[in-house]
Structure formats: C-alpha cells, structure tokens
Amino acid sequence: MVTDKEGYIHLVQYLSQHLGLFETPNNQHLIDDTVMDLFESQLAAQIIMVCGQNPSLSFGQRNQVIREIDAIVYDLEEILANVANKKATEAQSVFISEFSGLIKNLFDQEIAFVLAKGTA
Template identity: 35%
Template sequence: MIVNTEGYHALIEYLTEHLAIFANQQGDTGEETVEDIVTDLVASNLMTVFQQNPELDSEVRFTLLREADAVVADLGEVLAG
C-alpha cells in the first residue's frame, strides 16, 4: 500500500538527509523519544479509524497494522542513523 510507493521512499530519503530536524536543540525534554511519540500517535489514530469503520474486513485491518508497523520501523531506522 503506502510503504512500497515512490512518495514514501522519497519521504524516508528526505528524513535521512535532514536528521537535524529531530535534533534536540533545547536540552533534555524527558524520557520519551520521537519513536515513542510516533508509535503512540499511530496506534491511537489506527484505533480511531477502526472504531469509525467497524465494517472493515479483518484482512484490511491487518494490512493497515502491517503498514503502520513498517512505517514506525522505518522511522526508527532513520532516527537510529
């Protein structure tokens, strides 16, 4: 779906080239990482989508979950660099 698109790959490339976007410029702001925040946001948004669309087939739900996991994993890889 999303992960295999040209636009998604361009976004990952952009983030990789501009890691300074994620640099902490104001000192330590706490224990939570960008990956933690993104994971929470993705999970809460997926739950909202599922609640708003109870008729979604379970296969579609699993596909969306796999895609979301892949996005979070890719972001984790980018930030680890």
C-alpha cells in the same frame, strides 16, 4: 497498501530532510518520552482512528493495516537509529504528531480507494 506508494516515499524523504530537527541542542527542554516512543504512540493513535472511522474493513484488511504500521515503525527505527532512544524535545513532538497525521492521511486515501473498489 501504503508503504509501496509514492506518497509514502515522499514522506520518508520529508522526514530525511528534517533529520536536523532530531539533533537535540543541550539548551532545549526535553520531555519524558523518547523519539521512538512518541512515533509509536502517535502512529498507534492514528491507526486506531483509521480503523474506527472504517468499520467496514474486514479482519484481513485491518491486519494488513497493522502489518503496514509495523513496516513503517521498522523504517523509522532505521532512519532514526541514532536518536530513537533519546528523550524528545517539544519541537520534535510537534513534528512527530504532524508526521503521524500525514501517515494517517495515506491510510485514509488508500482505504477509501480499496472500499470504493470493493463496492464498484
């Protein structure tokens, strides 16, 4: 659905270009959540919104969205392996929120395309 699209590849590259943000200097305030906890909760919230905004998605299409999110989380775990379980900073939290919103945008675009194709 989205993990095989060029937009997703660009987002992975964008994350890779910003990996320096995930090197936590000792003087930054840490929040209670880990980097992966934030990614997982933000992505879950975005996908709940995607499904809520698209009630016409079939059960199979919703399952496909969930499988895609699982694949994205797996990719994130691979990319962020060295920092996934470290406490996050405020700046990391902001980045994760923005990145998760971009993932949602990919789903929004793909779902709009799939639904339009289904009605054509």
